[in-house]
Amino acid sequence: MPLSEKAKQNKRKYTSEWKKVNIKRINLEVSHDKYNQIKQAADTSGDSVNGYIKKAIDEKLDKK
Numbered sequence: 001m002p003l004s005e006k007a008k009q010n011k012r013k014y015t016s017e018w019k020k021v022n023i024k025r026i027n028l029e030v031s032h033d034k035y036n037q038i039k040q041a042a043d044t045s046g047d048s049v050n051g052y053i054k055k056a057i058d059e060k061l062d063k064k
Contacts, residue, residue: 028053 003011030038035049042052 039049042049
């Protein structure tokens with residue numbers, strides 16, 4: 001059953017508040033060529049670019 005407009009607003013508000021407490025955004029600048037390399041590698045592994053970068057960071061952190 002679809003959510004009512006009020007329920008959608010409540011969900012957006014909850015999600016926004018949750019992100020303020022639990023999520024930190026990191027802006028990353030790369031050249032178009034580097035992005036295309038990352039995108040191709042992500043596609044090959046079946047990941048999104050965001051997921052691919054997160055996995056790469058996790059692997060690097062786990063090696064320490």
